Amino acid sequence: MSAxxxxxxxxxxxxxxxxxxxxxxxxxxxxxxETFQRVADEAVARxxxxxxxxxxGSSDNAASSGVYAFGLLPGWTALRDSxxxxxxxxxxxxxxxxxxxxxxxxxxxxxxxxYVERAVGRGAFTIAVTNDVxxxxxxxxxxxxxxxxxxxxxxxxxxTYTAQVATVALLAAHAAGQGPAYVDGLRVTADLxxxxxxxxxxxxASVATQxxxxxxxxxxxxxxxxxxxxxxxxxxxxxxxxxxxxLTATDLAHGPVAALDSLFPVWAIAQDDASLPTVxxxxxxxxxxxxTVIASGSAALALPGAQTVIPVPAAPLPLLGPLLSxxxxxxxxxxLAQAKGLDPDRxxxxxxxxxxx
Amino acid sequence: MSAxxxxxxxxxxxxxxxxxxxxxxxxxxxxxxETFQRVADEAVARxxxxxxxxxxGSSDNAASSGVYAFGLLPGWTALRDSxxxxxxxxxxxxxxxxxxxxxxxxxxxxxxxxYVERAVGRGAFTIAVTNDVxxxxxxxxxxxxxxxxxxxxxxxxxxTYTAQVATVALLAAHAAGQGPAYVDGLRVTADLxxxxxxxxxxxxASVATQxxxxxxxxxxxxxxxxxxxxxxxxxxxxxxxxxxxxLTATDLAHGPVAALDSLFPVWAIAQDDASLPTVxxxxxxxxxxxxTVIASGSAALALPGAQTVIPVPAAPLPLLGPLLSxxxxxxxxxxLAQAKGLDPDRxxxxxxxxxxx
Numbered sequence: 001m002s003a004x005x006x007x008x009x010x011x012x013x014x015x016x017x018x019x020x021x022x023x024x025x026x027x028x029x030x031x032x033x034e035t036f037q038r039v040a041d042e043a044v045a046r047x048x049x050x051x052x053x054x055x056x057g058s059s060d061n062a063a064s065s066g067v068y069a070f071g072l073l074p075g076w077t078a079l080r081d082s083x084x085x086x087x088x089x090x091x092x093x094x095x096x097x098x099x100x101x102x103x104x105x106x107x108x109x110x111x112x113x114x115y116v117e118r119a120v121g122r123g124a125f126t127i128a129v130t131n132d133v134x135x136x137x138x139x140x141x142x143x144x145x146x147x148x149x150x151x152x153x154x155x156x157x158x159x160t161y162t163a164q165v166a167t168v169a170l171l172a173a174h175a176a177g178q179g180p181a182y183v184d185g186l187r188v189t190a191d192l193x194x195x196x197x198x199x200x201x202x203x204x205a206s207v208a209t210q211x212x213x214x215x216x217x218x219x220x221x222x223x224x225x226x227x228x229x230x231x232x233x234x235x236x237x238x239x240x241x242x243x244x245x246x247l248t249a250t251d252l253a254h255g256p257v258a259a260l261d262s263l264f265p266v267w268a269i270a271q272d273d274a275s276l277p278t279v280x281x282x283x284x285x286x287x288x289x290x291x292t293v294i295a296s297g298s299a300a301l302a303l304p305g306a307q308t309v310i311p312v313p314a315a316p317l318p319l320l321g322p323l324l325s326x327x328x329x330x331x332x333x334x335x336l337a338q339a340k341g342l343d344p345d346r347x348x349x350x351x352x353x354x355x356x357x
Numbered sequence: 358m359s360a361x362x363x364x365x366x367x368x369x370x371x372x373x374x375x376x377x378x379x380x381x382x383x384x385x386x387x388x389x390x391e392t393f394q395r396v397a398d399e400a401v402a403r404x405x406x407x408x409x410x411x412x413x414g415s416s417d418n419a420a421s422s423g424v425y426a427f428g429l430l431p432g433w434t435a436l437r438d439s440x441x442x443x444x445x446x447x448x449x450x451x452x453x454x455x456x457x458x459x460x461x462x463x464x465x466x467x468x469x470x471x472y473v474e475r476a477v478g479r480g481a482f483t484i485a486v487t488n489d490v491x492x493x494x495x496x497x498x499x500x501x502x503x504x505x506x507x508x509x510x511x512x513x514x515x516x517t518y519t520a521q522v523a524t525v526a527l528l529a530a531h532a533a534g535q536g537p538a539y540v541d542g543l544r545v546t547a548d549l550x551x552x553x554x555x556x557x558x559x560x561x562a563s564v565a566t567q568x569x570x571x572x573x574x575x576x577x578x579x580x581x582x583x584x585x586x587x588x589x590x591x592x593x594x595x596x597x598x599x600x601x602x603x604l605t606a607t608d609l610a611h612g613p614v615a616a617l618d619s620l621f622p623v624w625a626i627a628q629d630d631a632s633l634p635t636v637x638x639x640x641x642x643x644x645x646x647x648x649t650v651i652a653s654g655s656a657a658l659a660l661p662g663a664q665t666v667i668p669v670p671a672a673p674l675p676l677l678g679p680l681l682s683x684x685x686x687x688x689x690x691x692x693l694a695q696a697k698g699l700d701p702d703r704x705x706x707x708x709x710x711x712x713x714x
């Protein structure tokens with residue numbers, strides 16, 4: 001059960017309660033099919049072929065999933081666009097046929113707002129994906145997709161990350177005429193996540209003990225799960241000071257495999273999809289180099305030689321898989337911070353809203 | 358002077374000699390203006406608006422510079438496209454108005470060749486950027502831009518990386534009608550690099566001693582110098598087993614700043630351009646967190662509080678800056694590997710041509 005326990009620890013209580021809120025947030029988004037259809041219809045009506053996603057931090061990690069959602073559903077090219085190219089260097093890139101998807105929990109990230117203002121002025125269709133519908137970002141964009149996650153008080157994003165991944169998938173699905181299937185799939189995924197979280201909490205507390213002395217890690221994922229690899233790495237970096245670096249399974253073979261040894265674990269995230277063989281190959285090479293392997297994702301059991309296996313259920317649709325596969329990473333960030341004597345709710349040096357450029 | 362010395366060390370001799378060959382390689386590329394103009398003319402004639410760059414490892418790092426070169430010169434949207442989206446997941450993305458730029462030193466990277474074959478079949482204009490004009494990649498693409506770097510024998514790429522950065526800049530410049538200025542600029546840059554390398558060799562040997570016990574590092578760069586941050590990180594990872602992670606200056610503020618402390622150096626690369634204030638801000642925050650800062654690039658002296666400063670000359674054109682600013686990273690990889698008792702020519706676990714998917 002996912003209700004908040006009476007014995008919540010003082011340290012990390014915010015982060016844990018927000019992790020537990022995620023099924024409810026996903027259900028609220030599933031209730032917004034009309035909003036998604038209206039915004040998707042407008043993107044289609046404006047002949048969108050390119051989706052320019054702009055974001056930082058966890059929002060940018062969520063945008064990684066959009067490359068696959070927009071590419072596989074409406075067949076649009078989605079890219080994590082360079083903010084500096086437009087905002088700092090003033091490039092005048094052709095924005096015909098472009099839809100801008102600006103992701104910011106607070107809606108106040110200065111260079112994201114600046115990017116959208118420029119894009120509006122040059123005729124792009126702009127969509128704000130934000131938790132604050134009164135924010136500057138929401139005000140400047142042509143359309144708003146609210147994250148409906150409620151106030152996020154822990155510094156490290158959790159429920160707004162999964163809300164963004166779900167929002168991207170729902171928008172892509174509605175643009176491709178597959179809205180109802182994805183709304184249904186999201187409800188099923190929310191139920192699966194609600195069952196999963198209380199099972200994972202004690203499991204990850206145990207993994208945290210095992211990883212308390214790890215200073216660095218490679219995190220491997222491919223396809224839609226590259227977003228998970230990026231977000232898991234950021235969570236460990238910002239809350240636990242672990243130098244975790246996300247890589248695609250193929251990237252690992254192109255250089256970083258040389259850095260592996262028995263003191264350097266590799267976390268691999270696998271779904272049973274077309275990229276599974278490349279993840280299996282990467283894990284095989286990591287094991288051959290003596291690295292400890294932690295396997296998660298719905299195909300965790302397919303990864304050979306993993307010392308620690310944290311399977312999650314398969315989502316009803318592959319593009320919704322990242323909503324489940326990030327859960328072990330979120331809970332590890334919570335548990336490992338405590339094991340290391342850090343406060344996961346308030347990492348030193350971070351603010352909730354990053355206002356520096 | 359850059360001639361190969363008689364007293365070359367046995368370990369790392371290949372890597373060092375190839376680093377020293379770079380000015381000559383850049384001059385050979387500057388002699389190919391007609392080839393660049395012909396290929397650029399064809400890309401323009403085919404109404405290119407999107408450049409899809411596909412590559413892995415160092416070639417993918419070089420592609421990062423293309424986002425800025427194509428965005429700022431012809432105003433084209435250039436993206437490091439997802440290979441897995443097309444090759445593994447079979448997405449049918451619209452390729453009208455797309456030019457594919459496939460970068461592979463060997464021309465034999467299987468999924469890059471596969472991507473290009475599919476793109477040719479769907480009507481894109483495809484260009485192979487390769488060191489082997491007889492390779493499968495060169496055979497399948499519509500046009501070839503040879504890297505002219507000569508055989509690269511060290512496992513870690515150096516001269517083919519800079520040749521790729523120069524090729525991308527020359528192609529973008531010719532597409533924008535600025536070919537002659539960039540050809541001249543490349544010749545000046547080659548001369549600057551030839552002067553710079555022998556000055557840097559002893560300087561980096563000294564920095565290597567200082568960094569011999571560093572296991573992790575953040576490497577910060579923005580705009581065109583993000584390519585340098587990525588390539589410097591990969592060099593340290595593959596030859597020296599340092600967990601170096603590349604970040605844009607803004608990424609650092611969105612999370613990773615929380616992981617900084619006095620045991621965790623930050624390498625910052627700065628040019629005197631529109632993004633310099635964000636790099637200065639990032640370095641100021643890193644210093645406030647107690648991190649040691651190493652500053653390089655043509656604006657290294659503008660970074661406050663850096664303990665180690667490795668300035669390089671400004672290139673005559675900002676997009677050519679990465680050709681000079683990667684040199685300290687290449688030489689550090691060579692020197693640090695030796696300081697750590699590793700062989701930089703043959704990192705354990707790596708092959709020159711990565712044939713796994």
